[in-house]
Amino acid sequence: xxxxxxxxxxxxxxxxxxxxxxxxxxxxxxxxxxxxLRAVARELExxxxxxxxxxxxxxxxxxxxxxxxxxxxxxxxxxxxxxxDPADDLGGRWLAVARxxxxxALGHPHEYALIYGSPVPGYAxxxxxxxxxxxxxxxxxxxxxxxxxxGRLAVAGPAGSPGGPEPTxxxxxxxxxxxxxxxxxxxxxxxxxxxVPDEVVVRALTAWTALFGLVSFELSGQYDNVIExxxxxxxxxxxxxxxxxxxxx
Amino acid sequence: xxxxxxxxxxxxxxxxxxxxxxxxxxxxxxxxxxxxLRAVARELExxxxxxxxxxxxxxxxxxxxxxxxxxxxxxxxxxxxxxxDPADDLGGRWLAVARxxxxxALGHPHEYALIYGSPVPGYAxxxxxxxxxxxxxxxxxxxxxxxxxxGRLAVAGPAGSPGGPEPTxxxxxxxxxxxxxxxxxxxxxxxxxxxVPDEVVVRALTAWTALFGLVSFELSGQYDNVIExxxxxxxxxxxxxxxxxxxxx
DNA sequence: TGTACATCAGTGAACGCGCGTTCACTGATGTAC
DNA sequence: TGTACATCAGTGAACGCGCGTTCACTGATGTAC
Numbered sequence: 001x002x003x004x005x006x007x008x009x010x011x012x013x014x015x016x017x018x019x020x021x022x023x024x025x026x027x028x029x030x031x032x033x034x035x036x037l038r039a040v041a042r043e044l045e046x047x048x049x050x051x052x053x054x055x056x057x058x059x060x061x062x063x064x065x066x067x068x069x070x071x072x073x074x075x076x077x078x079x080x081x082x083x084x085d086p087a088d089d090l091g092g093r094w095l096a097v098a099r100x101x102x103x104x105a106l107g108h109p110h111e112y113a114l115i116y117g118s119p120v121p122g123y124a125x126x127x128x129x130x131x132x133x134x135x136x137x138x139x140x141x142x143x144x145x146x147x148x149x150x151g152r153l154a155v156a157g158p159a160g161s162p163g164g165p166e167p168t169x170x171x172x173x174x175x176x177x178x179x180x181x182x183x184x185x186x187x188x189x190x191x192x193x194x195x196v197p198d199e200v201v202v203r204a205l206t207a208w209t210a211l212f213g214l215v216s217f218e219l220s221g222q223y224d225n226v227i228e229x230x231x232x233x234x235x236x237x238x239x240x241x242x243x244x245x246x247x248x249x
Numbered sequence: 250x251x252x253x254x255x256x257x258x259x260x261x262x263x264x265x266x267x268x269x270x271x272x273x274x275x276x277x278x279x280x281x282x283x284x285x286l287r288a289v290a291r292e293l294e295x296x297x298x299x300x301x302x303x304x305x306x307x308x309x310x311x312x313x314x315x316x317x318x319x320x321x322x323x324x325x326x327x328x329x330x331x332x333x334d335p336a337d338d339l340g341g342r343w344l345a346v347a348r349x350x351x352x353x354a355l356g357h358p359h360e361y362a363l364i365y366g367s368p369v370p371g372y373a374x375x376x377x378x379x380x381x382x383x384x385x386x387x388x389x390x391x392x393x394x395x396x397x398x399x400g401r402l403a404v405a406g407p408a409g410s411p412g413g414p415e416p417t418x419x420x421x422x423x424x425x426x427x428x429x430x431x432x433x434x435x436x437x438x439x440x441x442x443x444x445v446p447d448e449v450v451v452r453a454l455t456a457w458t459a460l461f462g463l464v465s466f467e468l469s470g471q472y473d474n475v476i477e478x479x480x481x482x483x484x485x486x487x488x489x490x491x492x493x494x495x496x497x498x
Numbered sequence: 499t500g501t502a503c504a505t506c507a508g509t510g511a512a513c514g515c516g517c518g519t520t521c522a523c524t525g526a527t528g529t530a531c
Numbered sequence: 532t533g534t535a536c537a538t539c540a541g542t543g544a545a546c547g548c549g550c551g552t553t554c555a556c557t558g559a560t561g562t563a564c
Contacts, residue, residue, distance in 0.1 A: 008506075008560055015507095031370025033282035038550060049553080050508050058551065117367030119469060121280030180478030181485055188475060205476070206463075206486045210455060212471075213462020220368060222461075225379075226437060227454070229429030236430055237455045244493050257527055257539075264540095287517060298520080299541045307518065 016054050018044065020068065023061055027110045032120050037061065059123055062114075066129050069111040074135025076104045081139050090147050091239075091248035097139055098211050098238045105215045112219065116212055137208060141192045143247060144204045148196040153246045177202055200246060207241040214238075265303050267293065269317065272310055276359045281369050286310065308372055311363075315378050318360040323384025325353045330388050339396050340488075340497035346388055347460050347487045354464045361468065365461055386457060390441045392496060393453045397445040402495045426451055449495060456490040463487075 022040050030036075037058050041048040055061040080100030084093045105112040114120075115133070147153045177185075177198040185193065185201050193201050214237055217223055218230060227233045242248045271289050279285075286307050290297040304310040329349035333342045354361040363369075364382070396402045426434075426447040434442065434450050442450050463486055466472055467479060476482045491497045 006561065012507085032367070034370050036550065037552090046507095047509050048551080049510080052552075053507055113367035116465075116469065116471075118281070118362035121283050125470075176488070177485060178478070178481040181476070181481040184476045184478055184482070202482075202485050203489055205482075206459060206489050209462040209466050209471075209486070210459035211462075212466065213458040213460075214455075216365075216462065216465060217458050220365065221374075222365075227430070227433045229427070229433055232427040232430040233433070233451075233454075236426060236451050237458070239425070240452055240455050240493070244489070255528065261540085285517065286519090295540095296542050297518080298543080301519075302540055 012054075019051060019054055019061070020064055023065060024068075024111065027065065027114065028108075031110060032062075032114055032117070035062065062120065062123060063126055063128060065111070066114055066125065067132050069108070069115050070129065070132035070135065072108070072111070073101065073104050073115070074132060074139075076100045077136045077139045081142070088146075088150070090143050090152070091242045094140070094143055094242045094245075094247050095235065095238050097136075097143070098241075099234070101136065101211060102215050102218075102234055105219060109219050112215070116216060138192070140204065140208050144196050144200065144245065145192070145194060147245075147247055148194075148200065153196065153200050203245045207245045210241055211238070261303070268300060268303055268310070269313055272314060273317075273360065276314065276363065277357075280359060281311075281363055281366070284311065311369065311372060312375055312377060314360070315363055315374065316381050318357070318364050319378065319381035319384065321357070321360070322350065322353050322364070323381060323388075325349045326385045326388045330391070337395075337399070339392050339401070340491045343389070343392055343491045343494075343496050344484065344487050346385075346392070347490075348483070350385065350460060351464050351467070351483055354468060358468050361464070365465060387441070389453065389457050393445050393449065393494065394440070394443060396494075396496055397443075397449065402445065402449050452494045456494050459490055460487070 019040060022043050023035060026039055026043075027035050035058070037051050037055075038048045040061075041051045051061075055064065077097050077100050080096040081093050084096040087093070144153075181202070182198055185198050188201075193204075196204070214234060218234070223230065223233070239248065268289060271292050272284060275288055275292075276284050284307070286300050286304075287297045289310075290300045300310075304313065326346050326349050329345040330342050333345040336342070393402070430451070431447055434447050437450075442453075445453070463483060467483070472479065472482070488497065
């Protein structure tokens with residue numbers, strides 16, 4: 001972000017940010033479908049047409065919010081990962097990242113819905129959103145890669161290693177990953193899963209998916225009247241997932 | 250469903266169903282937020298006010314669609330479970346049910362979004378929706394209960410039983426379930442998880458959550474450009490989850 | 499440093515649209531005697 | 532079986548609302564010489 005040189009440019013950057021802030025608040029109040037350029041303009045006491053100097057359309061504003069949301073969540077995940085001590089406690093890092101994702105989602109439920117909820121009808125995400133969307137998966141992949149590098153994911157013998165973590169299903173387990181899926185995993189390419197056995201990649205992707213399932217279920221009320229101790233539940237489930245992947249020693 | 254006696258009652262039942270059918274189609278075309286009473290009426294060539302003879306409001310129509318969706322998905326899950334042979338192949342039944350859920354979701358993406366997607370802004374689900382929502386979880390609970398009853402989930406020794414499925418984390422594992430969560434599980438009550446250790450309930454709920462995470466991620470495009478062999482991926486992930494719970498021998 | 503011109507932010511009116519819901523009404527269907 | 536009344540389905544007009552987007556415009560800010 002280079003500093004704007006002229007007063008005009010500074011004002012523009014500021015107002016652009018303000019419009020997004022107000023839009024975010026409206027999103028939180030009304031949901032995605034209820035986000036309206038006119039309402040945002042009204043709150044800012046400017047004419048609705050003025051907003052078009054900053055965003056060419058409602059979709060463009062939505063895209064900006066989506067990119068910001070991915071970046072905000074991605075940054076939170078990265079911070080949690082980097083902040084965990086000791087760094088070689090991979091299970092702890094996984095839990096820290098998972099908690100950060102959940103905390104962010106609970107704090108920004110409508111932004112979460114914007115990026116992980118049902119697609120907005122009539123809106124097609126442009127390619128600008130791809131890169132920021134990969135930040136969270138990248139953090140997780142880093143953990144799995146680190147685990148593989150330290151040999152902790154060493155494929156166990158066919159009988160499972162007693163006393164250890166959930167064995168990663170034995171040497172024959174890799175045979176369980178069918179060919180097409182194997183190709184997909186290969187296509188993910190370096191360096192995301194370098195040195196990680198295919199079977200573990202499957203488990204890691206499963207855990208990643210499950211994490212967002214947990215958060216989505218909590219936000220959409222599927223646990224209502226079933227699980228009330230949400231923190232405990234989330235941690236217990238995540239620990240189980242860490243074991244499933246093999247991150248926990 | 251008792252047969253309507255008079256011609257009027259028969260006509261009413263039929264038109265009610267027709268309205269829901271058209272509304273479902275509009276849902277599929279426009280998304281939840283785009284569902285409009287007027288548009289439905291237009292397609293049926295009746296006045297918009299006439300629809301109010303059948304549904305008191307847009308929300309009531311929405312509720313009816315939600316109930317139908319839960320019932321349709323629940324029935325699909327139950328059919329898959331009951332249809333699996335042999336019945337004591339619990340891992341196979343789990344996979345069959347999971348596949349049925351996915352197939353239904355892929356076939357009815359907007360109805361899926363209606364019940365598992367982001368909440369519709371301004372809509373509060375009435376209590377009529379609770380019972381149909383429990384059908385799928387009930388099927389899964391039945392599987393876990395059956396596994397526990399046949400001793401297949403027998404809590405393994407602290408070292409893990411070599412050669413078996415992923416051990417369910419050892420006798421000390423139950424100590425990992427914190428007190429509040431334990432209370433929640435106890436409150437779920439009979440007969441849903443009778444005879445199932447708390448640790449396994451946690452894993453079962455995790456798997457249930459993960460399944461919907463898998464489906465939601467697929468529908469919302471999170472796997473785009475990453476995993477192209479969706480069937481293989483889904484099956485592999487589900488098999489992993491079955492192992493996680495301990496359903497697979 | 500001062501002037502001439504180009505760029506940009508913001509305005510207000512307008513276009514054309516669709517929505518949920520209400521209301522007084524007409525005419526057909528069902529029911530009680 | 533026939534009549535009198537009540538119930539119900541459906542109509543069409545209206546209320547009041549908000550939306551995204553365009554357009555010709557004014558006046559301020561920035562830039563080049």
